[in-house]
Structures are given as structure tokens and as C-alpha cells.
Amino acid sequence: MMNTMTSAEDFIPTRYSLLSRLQNWDDQDSWKEFFDTYWRLLYSFALKSGLTDAEAQDVVQETIIAVAKNIQKFRRDRELGSFKGWLRNLTRWRIADQLRKRTRVSQEDTCAATNDAPDWEAAEIPASAEAELVWENEWRANLMKVALENVRHRVKEEPFQMFDFYVVKGWPVARVARTLGVNAGQVYLAKFRIGALVKKEIRRLENSELPAA
Amino acid sequence: MNPSSASPEGTGAPPVVAEHQLIRRIGVGSGGEVWLARNALGTYRAVKIIFRKSFEWQKPFEDEFQGVLRFEPLSRQHDGLVDVLQVGGNPQADYFYYVMELGDDIHTGQTIHPDFYQPRTLAHDRAERHRLPIGECIRLGAPIASALGFLHRHGLIHRDVKPANIIFVNGFPKLADAGLVTEMFKTRSRVGTDGFIPPEGPGTARADIYALGKVLYEISTGKDRLEYPELPADLGNAAATRDLVLFNKLILDACRTNPRERYRDADEMMSALLAFQFCPRDPRREKINQTVIGMIIYLGLLFATGVVTFMIWRILRLLRHPD
Numbered sequence: 001m002m003n004t005m006t007s008a009e010d011f012i013p014t015r016y017s018l019l020s021r022l023q024n025w026d027d028q029d030s031w032k033e034f035f036d037t038y039w040r041l042l043y044s045f046a047l048k049s050g051l052t053d054a055e056a057q058d059v060v061q062e063t064i065i066a067v068a069k070n071i072q073k074f075r076r077d078r079e080l081g082s083f084k085g086w087l088r089n090l091t092r093w094r095i096a097d098q099l100r101k102r103t104r105v106s107q108e109d110t111c112a113a114t115n116d117a118p119d120w121e122a123a124e125i126p127a128s129a130e131a132e133l134v135w136e137n138e139w140r141a142n143l144m145k146v147a148l149e150n151v152r153h154r155v156k157e158e159p160f161q162m163f164d165f166y167v168v169k170g171w172p173v174a175r176v177a178r179t180l181g182v183n184a185g186q187v188y189l190a191k192f193r194i195g196a197l198v199k200k201e202i203r204r205l206e207n208s209e210l211p212a213a
Numbered sequence: 214m215n216p217s218s219a220s221p222e223g224t225g226a227p228p229v230v231a232e233h234q235l236i237r238r239i240g241v242g243s244g245g246e247v248w249l250a251r252n253a254l255g256t257y258r259a260v261k262i263i264f265r266k267s268f269e270w271q272k273p274f275e276d277e278f279q280g281v282l283r284f285e286p287l288s289r290q291h292d293g294l295v296d297v298l299q300v301g302g303n304p305q306a307d308y309f310y311y312v313m314e315l316g317d318d319i320h321t322g323q324t325i326h327p328d329f330y331q332p333r334t335l336a337h338d339r340a341e342r343h344r345l346p347i348g349e350c351i352r353l354g355a356p357i358a359s360a361l362g363f364l365h366r367h368g369l370i371h372r373d374v375k376p377a378n379i380i381f382v383n384g385f386p387k388l389a390d391a392g393l394v395t396e397m398f399k400t401r402s403r404v405g406t407d408g409f410i411p412p413e414g415p416g417t418a419r420a421d422i423y424a425l426g427k428v429l430y431e432i433s434t435g436k437d438r439l440e441y442p443e444l445p446a447d448l449g450n451a452a453a454t455r456d457l458v459l460f461n462k463l464i465l466d467a468c469r470t471n472p473r474e475r476y477r478d479a480d481e482m483m484s485a486l487l488a489f490q491f492c493p494r495d496p497r498r499e500k501i502n503q504t505v506i507g508m509i510i511y512l513g514l515l516f517a518t519g520v521v522t523f524m525i526w527r528i529l530r531l532l533r534h535p536d
Binding site for chain 1: 454
């Protein structure tokens with residue numbers, strides 16, 4: 001999903017600064033988990049909407065702050081729809097803010113040579129159906145990635161390596177077995193066990209409670 | 214030295230360090246700055262300056278000073294530790310400092326051109342070369358494991374083992390940055406670098422072993438420590454694949470989630486690294502050996518059962534026909 005130059009490590013300072021901005025909200029651990037679960041989704045969606053790396057990082061921060069500010073309202077008002085849809089809207093608005101900011105800067109740079117209104121909406125934000133599809137794909141890929149991330153630390157390293165080669169990297173069983181010096185049965189067993197844990201983790205993430213505001 | 218004459222961190226004006234001329238700042242970290250310096254004899258040194266203002270509270274600042282004081286005499290007794298040659302300043306004042314031997318330059322080694330000097334660290338080598346051959350990983354890992362074992366035997370832990378803190382002096386790897394060195398079990402504060410800190414937290418010898426395992430993971434696989442335990446899709450040719458897969462077992466034994474499943478101590482890890490260098494164990498060969506041993510045991514048991522059955526048959530026959 002993520003084929004950008006920014007790694008999780010680069011985002012650690014972002015997470016810390018964000019958490020310090022959220023310090024007035026209760027339950028910092030839950031917010032940390034919330035950030036770890038959704039930053040890739042927001043960041044990737046922002047990049048695919050045409051933002052730069054720095055702008056996408058801003059979108060991540062601003063969207064999570066918006067979630068924190070509006071979460072009670074979301075809980076009260078079920079007409080706001082699913083969490084997935086609500087988060088998508090918040091993200092799109094923050095992306096639009098960034099594009100607006102960009103246009104303002106470029107207008108200042110050109111000393112307001114023209115009075116034409118910026119055409120950022122049409123140029124940068126994907127059309128609604130397309131945006132919906134991008135968001136849906138990113139959402140699914142992100143859930144899978146986060147679930148795998150969470151399961152990685154709960155299982156033995158050797159089976160995880162078998163699972164990674166066989167399921168994630170798509171190697172044939174015989175090649176995995178030959179490379180790691182194990183038999184095919186162990187590879188299948190790793191796939192079965194870790195696959196079950198990943199599915200369970202995806203269900204947990206889908207149903208997990210949002211952090212307290 | 215006069216602590217009050219220290220310039221604020223990051224302003225560019227050099228602080229005052231006894232008997233040294235500070236030339237230029239070569240590194241800035243969370244706790245302080247590292248300067249290139251020249252002593253009265255003209256030898257180049259690295260000076261780390263820790264500022265009080267980098268700490269919210271006085272206690273951790275003083276703890277860091279005490280850690281450096283304890284580390285200083287020990288550092289010169291082990292080749293895998295960067296020599297700390299002088300400690301100065303006053304933890305009650307604005308800052309303290311320690312003078313260290315200078316690491317190699319990335320281009321010119323120990324020939325130092327002050328205007329262009331850039332320290333060679335393992336992080337630099339990794340960025341440059343992406344993945345190091347297993348033989349080189351062992352030559353890097355063994356002295357660092359040995360240095361950690363030495364520190365641990367003296368009741369100290371490093372708490373910040375990572376590629377950026379492994380420098381080269383005359384091409385030899387050494388563990389640098391004594392800033393977080395402390396006495397074992399003295400602190401439970403969460404210091405260190407994400408991804409190198411084990412799940413149970415820092416502050417133990419086994420946490421240092423975990424961090425070294427992650428360093429070896431990064432340099433041998435070319436992957437980020439946060440991707441552990443994934444192996445790269447491109448394992449190289451057959452010999453490189455075999456080496457990496459075997460070396461991987463050693464890394465796993467250093468980085469187990471359960472600390473009790475890791476190497477007992479850093480010396481055991483160093484022994485494993487050296488043993489691997491001279492006699493890497495091939496699991497496939499071990500499996501063949503185990504199969505052969507199993508076959509021998511099976512045939513032995515079969516033979517013993519046959520003998521016992523024959524004896525019983527003979528005894529019964531004798532009982533039935535005593536003549």
C-alpha cells in the first residue's frame with residue numbers, strides 16, 4: 001500500500017507532537033493506538049489526492065485533531081453515518097484545506113497577477129466515485145496492514161517468517177520450505193494459525209471503540 | 214572551566230572546554246551537541262556537551278552525568294568502547310561535557326580535514342551500502358557484543374545501542390554515546406530509540422542484547438527494524454541465502470519477545486557470533502543428522518526387541534522341553 005519515501009520511523013516525531021497537542025484529552029494510550037491504526041490510511045489517501053509529503057503529514061495531524069474535537073458529536077449523532085464515512089469526510093476536508101493553502105501561497109508568489117479564482121477543486125481532489133473507490137481500497141489495505149502489524153508481535157518469529165513469505169510475498173510453499181529449512185506442513189500450519197489471528201484482529205479493529213475525548 | 218560562559222544550545226558559539234579548542238559542531242541530538250575539537254597537542258577529538266536545558270528535571274541531567282563518570286574509566290579498558298578521555302563541567306550548572314577519541318571520517322579515515330569532517334557510523338555505512346555481507350555483520354557484531362558483556366559485568370547498561378551509536382575508529386567498530394549509560398535496574402524511565410527498545414522496556418542487559426539483535430537485523434537484511442522479523446524478498450544467490458537464513462536464527466535468539474528466551478547474556482551472544490563465523494550450523498544438515506540418528510535408534514530398538522523376543526522364546530521352549 002505504502003510506496004512512499006516516508007517510513008513509520010519518520011512519523012514517530014509526528015505522533016509525539018500530535019499526542020502532546022492532544023494532551024488535554026483523556027486516555028493518551030488509546031489515542032496513540034488510534035494514530036498507529038489510521039495514520040497510514042490518512043497519509044496515503046492524502047498523497048493519492050495530489051498532496052506532497054509535508055502536506056500529507058499535516059493532513060494526518062489535522063484530521064486526527066478534528067476527530068478528537070468532534071468525536072462526541074459523532075457518537076451522539078448517528079445520522080453522521082459510519083465511522084469509515086465520517087473519517088473519509090474529515091480527511092477530504094483537510095485535504096481541501098491544504099490545496100486551498102497551496103493556492104493562496106502560489107497566488108502570493110505571483111503577486112496576484114490574475115484575479116481568476118483557483119481551480120483547485122477540479123484539479124486536485126479525485127472525483128467523488130473515484131475518491132470513494134480510492135478510500136475503500138486504502139481502508140481495506142490499511143486494516144490488513146495494521147492487523148498484520150499487531151499480530152507480528154504476538155506470534156513466534158519463525159512461523160511469522162513462513163507466513164510472510166508464503167502469504168504476503170506469495171512464494172510457493174516448496175520455495176518457502178526449502179529456503180527456511182522447514183517442511184511444507186509447517187508452512188501450511190503457520191498460514192492457518194497466523195491467518196486466523198489476522199482475521200480476528202481485523203474484526204477487532206473494525207469493531208473497536210474510538211478513544212475517549 | 215566556567216559553566217556560566219556556556220552558550221545556549223544551538224546558537225552556534227562554541228562552549229568552553231578545558232584545554233580544547235572547539236572547531237565546529239558535527240552533531241546535534243536530543244540531549245546535546247557533539248563538537249569537533251583539537252587539544253593542545255593538535256590531536257582531533259570529539260566533545261559531547263550535554264545541556265541542562267535539554268532536560269525538564271534536574272535529576273535525569275545529574276543521572277546522565279553520573280553515568281558518564283562511571284563509564285569514563287571503563288571505556289578505556291575495552292576495545293569495543295569509544296574511549297572517554299576527559300569529563301568536565303558541573304551538573305549544577307548549565308552543562309557538562311566529555312571528550313572522546315574521534316571516529317574515522319567517512320572518506321579519509323583518521324586523516325582529519327576539519328572543514329569537511331563527517332564521522333563514519335554504522336548508520337552511514339548502512340545508508341550507503343543498504344545490506345552488509347554476513348561475514349562483515351559478524352565482524353561488527355562480535356566486538357559490540359563483547360563490549361556490552363564488559364559493561365554488564367561492571368553493572369552498567371548502555372540503553373541506546375543502534376547503528377548511529379556505533380562508530381569506526383581506525384576501521385574498528387566501537388560503541389559510542391555514553392549519554393544513556395546507567396546502572397542496571399536503577400531506572401525504569403523509557404529512554405532509547407523506538408524499535409530498538411524491547412517489548413518489556415529498557416533498563417536491563419537483555420534489553421541491550423535485543424537492541425544489538427535489531428542492529429544486526431537491519432544491517433544483514435537491509436530492512437527497517439520495525440519490519441522485524443520479515444526477511445527480504447531478494448535473498449541473493451544460493452550461498453547468500455543460506456548464510457542469511459542461518460544468521461537469521463542468531464538474530465531471532467537475540468530479539469525474542471520473551472526476554473527469557475533470548476541469549477542469557479551478551480557473552481553468550483558473542484560466542485554464538487564467533488561460533489557462527491567458524492562453523493555455521495545448517496538446519497538442513499542437522500535435520501539429516503537427526504534423521505540418521507533416529508534411524509539408528511529405531512534399528513537398535515528393533516534389534517533389541519528381536520533379541521528379547523528370541524530369549525523369551527528360548528526360555529519358554531526350555532521350560533516346555535527341559536530335556
